[in-house]
Amino acid sequence: MESLHDWDVTPAQAVALQQCLAASVERDDRIADVQRIAGVDIGFEDDGETTRAAVVVLKWPGLGELERAVHREPTRMPYIPGLLSFREVPAALQAFARLTHSPDLVMVDGQGIAHPRRLGVASHLGLWLDLPTIGVAKKRLCGRHDSVPEARGAWTPFWDQDAQGQREELGAVLRSRQGVKPVYVSPGHRIGLDTAVTWVVRCLGRTKLPEPTRLADRLASRRG
DNA sequence: GCGACAG
């Protein structure tokens, strides 16, 4: 095995790397006093030729913006379901390197452990930053769940089931806004599901996405 | 073989 931080890998190598790295993901809370929360997202320019990573750091409490950073670089690989982190994390790390204030918690656009090999983009990024991360996705990658109540703040767990019928909890389907499709919240790294859901709810504004992710989304898509 | 499939 070469190095654990090699991003130029073939799909087969990426899968092997994920299986190895997933064992290092911490699923219990290991969070300092939260004073700064970051949101990350990746956008694309030039018809996908350029990858644009955006990070926004908000103060807690209050959610006022403290800092923002953008990093652009040539896109390194196509989107392949299950291998998203190899396409987005390298650029995200460069954007984080430009920050002068280090966050205490990070929210990522995508899945955390709610991934076939339990290493979604939020977990992978958290491992490399050695920071607590939460995955907030707009769609499901894997797992199943019951219907979610319509009230804002309501949530239901979602899980994977093995051949013996044993369930493994992956995350929570959260109704972040009434009458809108729910979001998929899953622990990334150094955080448990309950704490993850608590923080996402705390960061909710009037929209579907929590503020950190919503603002990073706008910055990555060069709208804000 | 037939779907499903984060961004």
Next chain:
DNA sequence: ATCTTGTCGC
């Protein structure tokens, strides 16, 4: 993800 006009609702 990205390309796009109008439209429904608070």
